[in-house]
Amino acid sequence: xxxxxxxxxxxxxxxxxxxxxxxxxxxxxxxxxxxxxxxxxxxxxxxxxxxxxxxxxxxxxxxxxxxxxxxxxxxxxxxxxxxxxxxxxxxxxxxxxxxxxxxxxxxxxxxxxxxxxxxxxxxxxxxxxxxxxxxxxxxxxxxxxxxxxxxxxxxxxxxxxxxxxxxxxxxxxxxxxxxxxxxxxxxxxxxxxxxxxxxxxxxxxxxxxxxxxxxxxxxxxxxxxxxxxxxxxxxxxxxxxxxxxxxxxxxxxxxxxxxxxxxxxxxxxxxxxxxxxxxxxxxxxxxxxxxxxxxxxxxxxxxxxxxxxxxxxxxxxxxxxxxxxxxxxxxxxxxxxxxxxxxxxxxxxxxxxxxxxxxxxxxxxxxxxxxxxxxxxxxxxxxxxxxxxxxxxxxxxxxxxxxxxxxxxxxxxxxxxxxxxxxxxxxxxxxxxxxxxxxxxxxxxxxxxxxxxxxxxxxxxxxxxxxxxxxxxxxxxxxxxxxx
Numbered sequence: 199x200x201x202x203x204x205x206x207x208x209x210x211x212x213x214x215x216x217x218x219x220x221x222x223x224x225x226x227x228x229x230x231x232x233x234x235x236x237x238x239x240x241x242x243x244x245x246x247x248x249x250x251x252x253x254x255x256x257x258x259x260x261x262x263x264x265x266x267x268x269x270x271x272x273x274x275x276x277x278x279x280x281x282x283x284x285x286x287x288x289x290x291x292x293x294x295x296x297x298x299x300x301x302x303x304x305x306x307x308x309x310x311x312x313x314x315x316x317x318x319x320x321x322x323x324x325x326x327x328x329x330x331x332x333x334x335x336x337x338x339x340x341x342x343x344x345x346x347x348x349x350x351x352x353x354x355x356x357x358x359x360x361x362x363x364x365x366x367x368x369x370x371x372x373x374x375x376x377x378x379x380x381x382x383x384x385x386x387x388x389x390x391x392x393x394x395x396x397x398x399x400x401x402x403x404x405x406x407x408x409x410x411x412x413x414x415x416x417x418x419x420x421x422x423x424x425x426x427x428x429x430x431x432x433x434x435x436x437x438x439x440x441x442x443x444x445x446x447x448x449x450x451x452x453x454x455x456x457x458x459x460x461x462x463x464x465x466x467x468x469x470x471x472x473x474x475x476x477x478x479x480x481x482x483x484x485x486x487x488x489x490x491x492x493x494x495x496x497x498x499x500x501x502x503x504x505x506x507x508x509x510x511x512x513x514x515x516x517x518x519x520x521x522x523x524x525x526x527x528x529x530x531x532x533x534x535x536x537x538x539x540x541x542x543x544x545x546x547x548x549x550x551x552x553x554x555x556x557x558x559x560x561x562x563x564x565x566x567x568x569x570x571x572x573x574x575x576x577x578x579x580x581x582x583x584x585x586x587x588x589x590x591x592x593x594x595x596x597x598x599x600x601x602x603x604x605x606x607x608x609x610x611x612x613x614x615x616x617x618x619x620x621x622x623x624x625x626x627x628x629x630x631x632x633x634x635x636x637x638x639x640x641x642x643x644x645x646x647x648x649x650x651x652x653x654x655x656x657x658x659x660x661x662x663x664x665x666x667x668x669x670x671x672x673x674x675x676x677x678x679x680x681x682x
Contacts, residue, residue, distance in 0.1 A: 223250040226282065277318060284356065285328050289317070292331035295338075302605075302619050304487055304557050307438040313385055320382050322371055325364035326389035332357040333396045334618060344398035344659070361393060383413050384439045391446065392620065395654065403657070404455045410443050411458055418460050422473040424496045425529065428488050438484075442620070445491055449622065449657040451498050452629075459495075462503040467518050475529035480540040483557050489533055490561055493526075497568050500526060501575050509578040519576055530569050537561060556605060560623065563597040567627040570594065571634050580636040580677065591635040595643045598624050602647055617653045624648065625658040632667045638678060641671045 221232030222239045224247050233241050242249035278286055293314065300309040317324040336353050337345055348354050368386050371379060387410030394403035414435065428441065450456045460466070480486045500522060504512075512519060541558055544550040570590040574583050602624060606616075628644040635641055648664045 223280075223282065224248065278324065281324065285324070285360070288328040288331040288335075288360075289324070291335050292327050296331060296334055296618070299616055299618050300620055302616050303560055303621050303623055304483060305553075306442065306621070307436075307484070308385075308388070308442050312381075312436060312438060313389070316382065316385055320367075320371070320385075322364045322367035322382060323385050323389070325360045325367060326386050326393070329357045329360035329364060330389055330393050330396070332360065333393065337396055338617065345396055347397060357393075361390075364389075380413055380435050381439060384410055384435060384443060387413070388439070388442060388446075388620070392618075395657070396618075400657070404450060407443070407446055407450060407455075408457055411447055414440055414443055416444065416447075416458050419458050419495060421460050421462055421466065421496065421499055424492050425473050425475045425525070428492050441488055441491065444495075445622070446620070446656055448491060448494055448498065449626070452626065453657065459499055462499045464503075464515050464518055467522050474525055475532055477532050478536045480536045483540070483554060483561075486533075486537055486540060486558075486561055489536070490564055493529060493533060493568060494564075496526060496529070497572060501571065504575040512576050512578065516576070523572065523576060526572050527569075530565060530572065534562075534565055537565070552608065556601065556608070559597070559601055563594060563601060563624075564622075564627060566590070566597065567594045567630055571630060574634065583634070584636045588635065588637045588640060591631055591637060591640050592643075594627065594631055595640055595647065598628060598644070598647050602651060606651060619654065620656045622658070623655050624651075625655050625660055625663050629658075629663055629667055632670050636674060636677075638671060638675050641667075641674060645671060 221234060222242065224242050225232035225239060228247070230241065232239050238249040238251070278289060281289070297309045297314070300306065313323065313327065317327055332353055333345060336351075345354075349358075364386060368383065371382055387406050390406040391403045391410075394400070394406065428444070447456050447458055451459050478489060480489070504519070507515075507519075537558065541550070544554065570587055574587050577583055577586075624647060628648050631644045632641040635644075645664060645667050648660055648667060652660050654660070
């Protein structure tokens with residue numbers, strides 16, 4: 199009798215159909231069985247619900263979740279009640295891994311709060327987050343900064359599907375009269391930029407960046423106004439969003455892809471020569487970060503002008519050029535004083551964390567690098583630059599080595615390796631040092647710093663940057679050999 203009962207129970211288990219994961223989104227949200235009728239399920243129609251259709255792509259259930267301390271599943275079920283298990287899982291990864299990565303150098307409001315808050319009310323933002331997270335997890339697992347597109351891979355298809363859903367929701371949202379819709383568009387632009395960078399689609403990333411700058415309302419930056427204010431602020435959008443986009447645009451200027459930088463010329467310098475920098479004060483590291491970008495923007499325009507001038511041109515207009523150089527030197531000095539004052543204030547308040555110390559050190563390295571290049575920008579002789587400025591370039595690389603070593607040690611203790619940031623760290627400064635120092639030994643040290651840590655800093659990719667830098671070092675060596 200017992201054997202008969204066990205046989206019956208086994209037969210029932212064998213006859214029971216396996217649970218289907220292919221139901222429509224509405225039935226899965228309601229936790230009812232879907233009849234899986236194509237396009238629109240009959241159960242939704244019969245119950246008076248709108249059928250939201252089916253997910254054309256889903257993640258593989260064979261994938262093991264990443265072993266991390268992350269919020270429990272019920273937390274994301276409450277936070278994102280209308281999202282699928284796959285979407286909540288990817289959002290969890292973004293929350294637990296991507297956000298800490300984006301805040302590797304500084305704690306940015308965009309990643310700490312804004313993006314996560316908007317994801318709860320803006321479907322376009324939520325699906326963009328899921329798309330980025332899905333690709334980034336693959337990138338981390340295979341150790342590749344750029345993922346070659348593989349449509350046969352389920353995760354790639356899932357990410358592209360989420361990306362297309364985000365675009366669809368964003369198109370509808372842009373038809374709204376809501377005055378806050380610009381913030382939604384700008385957040386999506388930033389996430390789309392990250393998504394395309396992970397895929398290695400630089401042209402598309404730049405296009406999203408330029409569209410974001412257009413929505414921001416940033417025309418050509420007024421060079422002289424940069425002595426007084428950051429060009430991204432006071433544009434009726436969230437300040438941190440504007441600053442993040444302008445920072446990426448600044449990076450794009452290095453690659454000749456920015457539409458916002460004024461083509462500086464001598465006439466423009468002479469036209470408004472009365473604009474001088476004023477002393478500044480920082481209430482926070484975020485203030486210092488914004489001020490650093492103001493200096494970077496101006497430095498980028500002025501140094502680009504100096505690059506185009508011959509020694510004879512510089513001699514002919516030395517008074518105008520040296521006056522502008524002096525203004526930038528004063529602005530850099532003001533920055534250094536404000537940074538020192540901020541550090542003292544933080545120490546007195548007992549509010550200086552280890553991460554804050556690292557952020558201050560990074561800002562000082564940026565300041566040191568820009569200062570030495572500003573001081574030498576009117577000198578055309580490689581021999582003179584080598585003789586006068588080698589020691590200062592060497593100190594910049596010393597600081598970069600220390601920052602990188604401590605930063606990587608801290609990140610190893612905190613969790614997985616850091617490969618994706620949207621903030622300038624060491625790559626841009628090291629490339630500038632290699633390009634300007636005229637010293638092979640120093641340039642090779644800077645290259646080793648870049649190669650010691652494969653990662654991305656916004657538009658800067660360490661592998662590509664190192665390859666370009668290697669070519670530049672060969673040119674420096676050839677020039678040195680020729681001079682001998």
